[in-house]
Amino acid sequence: MAEKLDEMDRRILRALQIESSRSQRALAEDVGLSQNALWRRLKALETSGVIKGYTARLDREAAGASLVVFSMVKTRRHSADWLRSFRAHLESIPEVVSLYRISGDFDYMLKIVTHDIAGFDRVYQRVTEKLELEAVTSYFAMEAMIEDRPIPL
Amino acid sequence: MAEKLDEMDRRILRALQIESSRSQRALAEDVGLSQNALWRRLKALETSGVIKGYTARLDREAAGASLVVFSMVKTRRHSADWLRSFRAHLESIPEVVSLYRISGDFDYMLKIVTHDIAGFDRVYQRVTEKLELEAVTSYFAMEAMIEDRPIPL
């Protein structure tokens, strides 16, 4: 399950991150394998969990999600129990698309995606109402210059 | 090209963001359409650009990209020319997976994904060498609690 990826695997993953809807034949030709060999590697990568699934890449704005906000959060409490409910609370809010525990003068960093300011405000209320936070600093994205590029391999 | 999405479209997009590799039949059944009707909507969503493509969802750690860093950047210069070269420079660095122009006491926010600290340091050098930056504050992700969830629709 934890075999290391070789160069061929990385080539396949790179191609799949760019466009996964191409036929196995075309993909196989690109990376330099037969369709059959590619199929076997694909299956291995899927069952080992390196490939978690396949998803549609959407135009965020066209999908009506125009606003991106990054919120840096400093918390007041740090017990295991509190942390659990903190995580559960944020998981219940779909607009919180990312949550990282970070180093530095803040404890967590949230990426929030909504339709507009009003939507963000509702999320903000929901985030803060239930949790005792010491400080929240929000950075509004004015422009997405590079957005969610492939994981570098 | 700019027709609004109706509830059925959103249902389809929601399903596709969760798992796009399922058959049109299964998908159609889920959202309450015939395979044929789904196919027409899919084609429309693809040609209108709402769906930009399809991609494999990878396990970042398993793919060997263990380190995530968010860097807040304050710039010294702001001319159109400089901005162009700033963008081009960062686009040339694949480890910079996101770049947003933001409001607040910083000008830009970078998301950088690398294998380890050494890799991050190389990227950091590359980012800062060519550009006159006033300040850079980096937050290292200690733990990814929620990562890149679907765009809320």
Added chain:
DNA sequence: CCTGAAATCTTACGTAA
């Protein structure tokens, strides 16, 4: 709803590193 064409999945066997 129906269908021809295409793609996927699977097995089997021979070969090369």
Added chain:
DNA sequence: TTACGTAAGATTTCAGG
């Protein structure tokens, strides 16, 4: 041993009519 190639067939899905 481990991975690859070819080949061929069964099955499923696609892309429309």
